[in-house]
Structure formats: structure tokens, C-alpha cells
Amino acid sequence: MQNLFLNSPKNTGKFLKISVIKCLLSFLMILSISACETNEIETENEQMQTTTQGYAEHIFNSIDVEPRELKILTHDSFDISEKIIKEFETAYNAKITIFKAGSSGSALSRAILEKSNPSADILHGIDNTFLTKAINENIFIEHKSPWLKNVDPRFLIDDSYHVTPISYGYVIINYDRQHLADLGLNPPDSLKQLTEPDWKGKLVIQNPATSSPGLAFLLVTIAEFGDSSTSEYSYTDYWEDLKSNDVLIKDGWSDSYYTDFSLYGGDRPLVVSYATSPAAEVYFSEGKYAEPPTENLFIDGASFLQIEGAGILKGSQNQELAKLFINFMLQRTFQEDIPTRMFVYPVNKFAEEPEFFRFAEVPTLPAKISPQAIEKSRETWIKTWTDILLR
Amino acid sequence: MLRISLTLLPLIFFIAFFAYPLFKILIYSFASSEDIAIYPFAEILTDPYYLGRIWFTVWQAFLSMILALLAGLPIAYIFSKYEFTGKSFLQALTTVPFVMPTIVVAMGFITLFGNDGILNTGLSKFLNLNEPLIKINNSLTMILIAHTFYNYSIIVRIVSSIWTNIDPELERAGSILGANKFQVFTKITLPMLLPAIISSALLAFTFSFSSFGVILVLAGPKFATIEVSIYQLAVKLMDLPSASTLCIIQIIFTYSFMILYSNLQNRYSNWINIRPSKNTYKPKKNKRDKIFIILGVIYILILISPLIALIARTLSFEIGNTQSHVSELFSNQKGSYFYLNPIATIINSFKFALGTLFISIILGTISSYLVANRTNRAKNHLIDALLMLPLGVSSIALGLGYILAWNTPPFDLRGSWIIIIIAHSLIAYPFVMRSVLPAIQQINPNLREVATLLGSSTKKVFYKIDLPLITPSLIVGSTFAFAISIGEFGASLLLVKPEFTTMPVAIYRFLGLPGDENLKNALVMSSILMCTVIIGFICIEKLRYKNIGTF
Numbered sequence A: 001m002q003n004l005f006l007n008s009p010k011n012t013g014k015f016l017k018i019s020v021i022k023c024l025l026s027f028l029m030i031l032s033i034s035a036c037e038t039n040e041i042e043t044e045n046e047q048m049q050t051t052t053q054g055y056a057e058h059i060f061n062s063i064d065v066e067p068r069e070l071k072i073l074t075h076d077s078f079d080i081s082e083k084i085i086k087e088f089e090t091a092y093n094a095k096i097t098i099f100k101a102g103s104s105g106s107a108l109s110r111a112i113l114e115k116s117n118p119s120a121d122i123l124h125g126i127d128n129t130f131l132t133k134a135i136n137e138n139i140f141i142e143h144k145s146p147w148l149k150n151v152d153p154r155f156l157i158d159d160s161y162h163v164t165p166i167s168y169g170y171v172i173i174n175y176d177r178q179h180l181a182d183l184g185l186n187p188p189d190s191l192k193q194l195t196e197p198d199w200k201g202k203l204v205i206q207n208p209a210t211s212s213p214g215l216a217f218l219l220v221t222i223a224e225f226g227d228s229s230t231s232e233y234s235y236t237d238y239w240e241d242l243k244s245n246d247v248l249i250k251d252g253w254s255d256s257y258y259t260d261f262s263l264y265g266g267d268r269p270l271v272v273s274y275a276t277s278p279a280a281e282v283y284f285s286e287g288k289y290a291e292p293p294t295e296n297l298f299i300d301g302a303s304f305l306q307i308e309g310a311g312i313l314k315g316s317q318n319q320e321l322a323k324l325f326i327n328f329m330l331q332r333t334f335q336e337d338i339p340t341r342m343f344v345y346p347v348n349k350f351a352e353e354p355e356f357f358r359f360a361e362v363p364t365l366p367a368k369i370s371p372q373a374i375e376k377s378r379e380t381w382i383k384t385w386t387d388i389l390l391r
Numbered sequence B: 001m002l003r004i005s006l007t008l009l010p011l012i013f014f015i016a017f018f019a020y021p022l023f024k025i026l027i028y029s030f031a032s033s034e035d036i037a038i039y040p041f042a043e044i045l046t047d048p049y050y051l052g053r054i055w056f057t058v059w060q061a062f063l064s065m066i067l068a069l070l071a072g073l074p075i076a077y078i079f080s081k082y083e084f085t086g087k088s089f090l091q092a093l094t095t096v097p098f099v100m101p102t103i104v105v106a107m108g109f110i111t112l113f114g115n116d117g118i119l120n121t122g123l124s125k126f127l128n129l130n131e132p133l134i135k136i137n138n139s140l141t142m143i144l145i146a147h148t149f150y151n152y153s154i155i156v157r158i159v160s161s162i163w164t165n166i167d168p169e170l171e172r173a174g175s176i177l178g179a180n181k182f183q184v185f186t187k188i189t190l191p192m193l194l195p196a197i198i199s200s201a202l203l204a205f206t207f208s209f210s211s212f213g214v215i216l217v218l219a220g221p222k223f224a225t226i227e228v229s230i231y232q233l234a235v236k237l238m239d240l241p242s243a244s245t246l247c248i249i250q251i252i253f254t255y256s257f258m259i260l261y262s263n264l265q266n267r268y269s270n271w272i273n274i275r276p277s278k279n280t281y282k283p284k285k286n287k288r289d290k291i292f293i294i295l296g297v298i299y300i301l302i303l304i305s306p307l308i309a310l311i312a313r314t315l316s317f318e319i320g321n322t323q324s325h326v327s328e329l330f331s332n333q334k335g336s337y338f339y340l341n342p343i344a345t346i347i348n349s350f351k352f353a354l355g356t357l358f359i360s361i362i363l364g365t366i367s368s369y370l371v372a373n374r375t376n377r378a379k380n381h382l383i384d385a386l387l388m389l390p391l392g393v394s395s396i397a398l399g400l401g402y403i404l405a406w407n408t409p410p411f412d413l414r415g416s417w418i419i420i421i422i423a424h425s426l427i428a429y430p431f432v433m434r435s436v437l438p439a440i441q442q443i444n445p446n447l448r449e450v451a452t453l454l455g456s457s458t459k460k461v462f463y464k465i466d467l468p469l470i471t472p473s474l475i476v477g478s479t480f481a482f483a484i485s486i487g488e489f490g491a492s493l494l495l496v497k498p499e500f501t502t503m504p505v506a507i508y509r510f511l512g513l514p515g516d517e518n519l520k521n522a523l524v525m526s527s528i529l530m531c532t533v534i535i536g537f538i539c540i541e542k543l544r545y546k547n548i549g550t551f
Helices: A002-007 A011-041 A048-062 A082-092 A104-113 A131-136 A146-150 A177-183 A212-225 A235-244 A253-260 A277-283 A319-330 A332-342 A355-359 A371-389 B002-032 B038-046 B048-081 B087-099 B102-113 B118-127 B140-163 B169-176 B181-209 B213-219 B226-236 B240-268 B287-316 B319-329 B342-372 B374-392 B395-404 B417-441 B445-453 B458-487 B503-510 B516-542
Strands: A068-074 A094-100 A122-127 A164-176 A203-206 A248-250 A270-274 A294-296 A303-313
Touching: A068 A104, A068 A319, A082 A094, A082 A319, A082 A332, A094 A319, A104 A122, A104 A131, A104 B226, A104 B395, A122 A131, A122 A319, A131 A371, A146 A319, A164 A177, A164 A212, A164 A319, A164 A332, A203 A212, A203 A253, A212 A235, A212 A270, A212 A303, A212 A371, A235 A371, A248 A253, A253 A270, A253 B102, A277 A294, A277 A355, A303 A319, A319 A332, B002 B240, B002 B342, B002 B374, B002 B395, B002 B417, B038 B048, B038 B240, B048 B087, B048 B140, B048 B181, B048 B226, B048 B240, B048 B287, B087 B140, B087 B287, B087 B458, B087 B516, B102 B118, B102 B140, B102 B287, B102 B503, B102 B516, B140 B181, B140 B287, B140 B417, B140 B458, B169 B181, B181 B240, B181 B374, B181 B417, B226 B240, B226 B395, B240 B374, B240 B395, B240 B417, B287 B516, B319 B516, B342 B374, B342 B417, B342 B458, B342 B503, B342 B516, B374 B417, B395 B417, B417 B458, B445 B458, B458 B503, B458 B516, B503 B516
Parallel strands: A068 A094, A068 A122, A203 A248, A203 A270
Antiparallel strands: A122 A303, A164 A270, A164 A294, A164 A303
């Protein structure tokens, strides 16, 4: 056995090492070239994106390397087309695994708990209600994607560029058109009206302590009515009134929508849901509905803008690839797939929305609360709310 | 040597996959707060909200247990004393509730009990009413009914597995000596059944105690239990110290209750004579017996009614559409990355279930023997209660613990299928223990002694005497382990790779988006789940120990 080693020429060692170094150098050069390439293109329009990918594809296919694994941690509501993932995988010689880790809160808790040893490279699903927490916990690295140029500035929630916005949605009350018509009621034109006798026992909401639309609705009432230090009729008064008006609280969106919303056999014609839900009802009705059976309750200030984004986890071993994927998430192919998958809106200005999204009109004046204010008082607000409604 | 390593097995499993992760998350929570551990305790124990939650958890679990007993014992009687066609099917049917995702069960309940539901529309038409008669939506009544619905099968299966084989000689002797039917039951039958009844009651109690999904979906957060509060604190409010404090309180409560039950069970256990069920079944000669059976079957069907309502609802979507639906489900129409063919999801569910079955049967049986060992009487209930702990402890705390434990190579179990089976087994093996323990405690020691006298080694005694005698209980334990794995209790917060998607996960995915199509898909998949699970249960039933026959 030892003879083998004795006979090998001493030079082979050095020779091998040099060729490995050459390989690495050329690899790095190509990486920086392709990175530069994308920077140059940022000022031109979307069509260049396919050229970049084609270029990258060509380069990477000519190197015989093992596909690098990229792990993405996200929440249960995430969905995307298989072919889009495959597109990235072939273009960048990657193998993508997407883990679902429960609700967006669970995914974030997980990422925070395993800060020192993350189980994924990218965390997707941070929304503006948890943004400040995620940043304070220092779990992301900075990445300013060049494709942010194509994003409307009001969606740029993080000026430290740790979280990149990917999609946005609106939490808003939906009402069952037929049911209200049967009752002879016109939809309410203000939040305050929900405390009137006509609307007793007609609303189902979700628990803000466990549900993100539930929290969004609570924030809407806080933005609208303020707290006791700033106004006479504060949000606590509003919730007391809602409680006496028999508001139903459920733990999650699925529970409230499929068991208590009148559209599915429940007895509440008003439910806190999303601005895209009426459109989704049409999309999933298999031709039964030409128009949505439900409508969004468009009242100024009575909707909440939820912006969702992704960040690259510190401690990831694949930061360069992760950056490429985040860029990819902002490009048109990915963005245009989002509406029919997750029923939220794409942040990319140039992404076209599907036809049936004409039923998903966007509220003009959502409630305004900053992520910092939310982070500061979220716990107090939830606790106060729980005190009023669940005790 | 073998004996020592066997007895160590459940302890190692317990420490490695329960105590260690729990320990990690508790330490982490307290280390992450500035003050020492004392503060959250004082805060929580003086907060009337949390005290109210704890009290509610305890008494609703107690009430649910009593209701389950009341509902289950009559059925146990029918299953034990009578043999009739379709019995296997009915037995399998009674265990199905365990497996169904809570939201699906909730939809079944609403379809049945809701204001626009079957019962109300029927009653309104019949009695010419304007308003629905039964208004129990979102109330305590609904929770109790739901708990009974989930738990009665525990009582039925465990009690009947012992009752079937009790030697009727003692009862007949009692009758001959002048006791009337009531006296025979209370003085002879009941004492023999008590260990099984207490054992199953403990399970029903613990299950309701740590109940999570059912309550929330059917009644909302007004009726939150400790488990729900732990979830809210840990995951949404990210207040780990308070969550961990509640978790410790939960552990203390669960442990105390279990010691109590274990004590009771030990006290009443005594050996009994076993006869094959062929000999214990009552002959169905007279009309009264036949009517009894029919009434029993109707009673069971009433208890299963929410599931029947669900199937009715699925089928009510025009039959033609249902067929095209099923074929649609089997192809990735929308091209999702996360799509998995329903057959593949069922196979995944079954794979995990078989793994869980394997591990929990071995662990459960060994644990039962550990506890049934009479030489160490004093310590027995402490160990018994300890080994039962995983069932009563917050699965969320455990899930968080798994994030902190076993996360570095070579033991990086995150995202692997191993941890999923382990998490399921942790909840499943207490069920096996509770099913098998009464059976072991009631084996007539004479049988073992005679066998040893005649020259059998310990191993042979086990295989030839113990195993056939505890097989009915083993089968019941297996059925529950299987059901628990399919229903995925206790696997919260675990990372799931898309290729490991199981049926309940697929169902929940559909219910995460609005729309008729999604609802129909969820219902169709739930029905497929129900059918495959029933088949699975019947298969387990048919597994009988080699040449013992219908024991």
C-alpha cells in the first residue's frame, strides 16, 4: 500500500493544486462578471433579464460543477410554480429546497431561535408587522438588490436593505352580497357603524394574538380610533362596543372563513379577509361565478397594507446564490406567478396581473401605522385587546 | 444483559427525544430574559386570566372524560359481548375521528349542528319553526360534544379489549350464588374492568387537557386552554419565558394527575382469567339481544354523525363533478411546486405511520413491563407517570426544543423524516402503554409459573404466554399509534420538505385559500383519508398472533 505513495511523483501535488486554483479564479471571475452584467442592465427595461439568464445558463452549463443547494424557509401559505423554480435551478446550477414552517410567525420564531445555526439560507415571509422585530434580532445580512429599481417606493419598507419586499396584500372586511341583500341591509360605510344594532352578530374576526389578518384588523382600529391618550373614543371603547355587539372571534382565517362566514354555511355575513378573496372566489368557482359572490368593504382607513418580504439569513453558506435568488424573486417571471399562487399582489411595477384580478380592486386609503410603532406597542395592544374581549 | 438493554431503551428514547429538547428550550427561555426565572412564575400565577385558563383546562378535561366514559362504556359492552357482521368495520369507524384534521371535523360539526345545518333544517321543517332550534355554535356544549366525539373511541377500544376476554365463569358463579344482574355487574365485572377503565379515562383526560385544534376551531379563543396560551406566547408574541412557565405548570399538573391515576390503576389491578372471545360472546338467540345490537349500532352511528354529514356534503356536489374532481386532484393542474399526487401523500402518511407503529409498539410494551413489575411497587407510579408525560406536555414547546436540540451534524435532524417519526412516536407510545398495561397486570401469574416449572425460558414464557394474552390490547394500541401518526398530533413546528407532504397537510393547504374548488378538494381528500384509514384499521385488526385464533 505504501508503495503507491512512494511512487507518485512529487510534482503531481503541486500540479493539482495549481489547476484547482486556476479553476477557482476563473469561477470567481465569471461570478463577478455576471454580477457586473446585472448591474449594468439595471437601468434598462425588463427584457434584458432573459438575456442575463441565458448568459448565466451558458456559463454555468459549461462548468461541470455539482449543483449547489439553496434552502428557503417560508410559511404555509407560500406557493409557486414548479417550472419557475426549475428555471432558476437550471440557470444557476442550483438545487432548491423550500421548507414550510407553519405560520409566518412560526417561521420567524424558528429563524430567531436558530440564529447561530440556521437551517436555511433565505427566510421568506417577513411582513411589516414583524419587520422591526426581525431586524432587531439581527438575523439577516444586507442585500440591496438591483431589481429594487422596479419596485414602487412605498413598498420599500426596509431602508437598511435586510429585508427585500416581494409581494403585498390588503387585509379588508369581505361581505356576502346575497346574505346582506336577503337581510335588506346595505354594506356599512364606516367602521363605527359595525357597533350599531343592525350589525349585531354579523361580524367574525380572527384573534390578533394568533392570526396575521386578525392583527391587521386590530391595527386598523388603532389607526382609526387611536388610544385613550389621543382621542375621546379610543380603540378600547370601539372594541368594548364590538364585544357587546356580539363579534365572533376565531383563531385563524380558515376557521372563520370556512365555518362561520355565511358563504359557506355559517351565520356571519362579514368576515375579515383579503382584498383578493372575492377574485379568488371567482377563480376557484369552476365557472359557477361570473362575478364574485362577495365584495370588499371599501371604507377609507379600514384596510391594512401587508408587505411581505424575504431576507438572507446570517450564517448561510450560500450567500451569493441566495442573493441571486432574491434578485430572481423580484423579476417578472416570478412576480407574475405570485397572484394565482398566493393571491397577493406583486411589488414589481412591470409585472402584469392576471385577468380575474379586475375583481381584486385595491383599496385607495389603507390604514397608516409604521413598522416601528407596531414593534413598540404590538404586545401591549394585543394584551389590551385580549383583556377586553377574552376575559 | 438483554433485559437491561431492553429496559434502558424507552428511558434512552425518553431522555434523548423528550427530556433533552424540553430542557434545552426551557433553559433558553429563561436565559433569554433579563430577570431570573422567578418573575414569570409570580406574574402568571397571580394573573387571573392565566389562572382562569388553567382552571378551565382542568375542568373541561374532567368533564370531557366523564362524557367519554358515559358514551363509550355501553358501546364497549356491545363490542365485547356480541359478535355480528360488520363489527370490524364499525370498530374501525369508531376510531376514525382521531385521524381527521380538526378543521375538517369542525366542518362536519357545522354541517350537522350549524344554524343552517342538517339537524336544524330537518327539525325546522318537521316542527314548522322559524328559527333554528339547536344553537350551540361556538359554545362550551360544542366543545364537549367534540371532545366526546374524539375520545369515546379510546374508552371503547381499550375497555372492550379486556372485557372481550374475561372469563364469564365468575359472573355465572355469582348469579348462581344469588346475585342479581346489578350486583353481578358492580361486584364482579366492574372490579375486573376497573384498570382498563381508569387507564382509558386517563388517556381521555390527558387528551382533552392538552387539546389544541378542536377547541379553537369549534369555539374560538374564548375557550383557550393552557396549550393555546403557550402557542400564542411562544409563536406569536415571542414571549418565551412566559410560555415556558406555562409549560412547566402544565407539566406539573399533568404529572400529578398521572400519578393519581396510575396509583388508582395499580390499586385495582388483579389478575383475571382469560377466555377466547368465542366462548365469552353471548348467543344472539332471543329478540332482546338482537334489538340491543341494533340499538347499539344506531348509537354508534349517532356518535359518528358529523363524519357522515361530511361525506354527505362531499357527495352533494353534483356526482358528475365529484368524479372529475377526483381525477383533477390526481394531476398537477396548476403546476405548483408543492403539489404532491394524493396517492403519494397517502403513501407518505402510511410510511410515517408504519415507522411510528414499529417504534411505539416496542417502546410502549417495554415501558408497560417496566411499570407492571410488581417488585418495585412504590416507584411504579412515578415511572409510569413520567413515561406518560410526553402526551400531556405542550407539543409546541417540544417543537421549539427540537429546533435547539439535534441541530448540529452529525445529528442534524432538522427537516429529516426521522424527527417526524420520533415526534409521532412520543405521543403514540403512551397510548400503547395505556392499552397494554392493564392486560399485563391482569395476567394470572400462575400461568407464568407453571410454564417456568415445565421448563420454559423467560423468552419462551413471554412468547407463549404473555404475548397471546396481551395481543388484543396490543392491537388496540397499534390502532391508536397508527391513527395518531396519520392525524399528526404533536408534530407542530417541524420542518417539512415538500416530498414528505402528508394527507392532513394537503387538506390544510386547500383550506388556506378561499373558493368552492378548494373546499371541494379538501372534502374529497378528507373522504379519501377516511377510507384509506378505515382500511388500515381493519388490516391491523386482522393481524392475529399465529395460532391462537380469535383471542
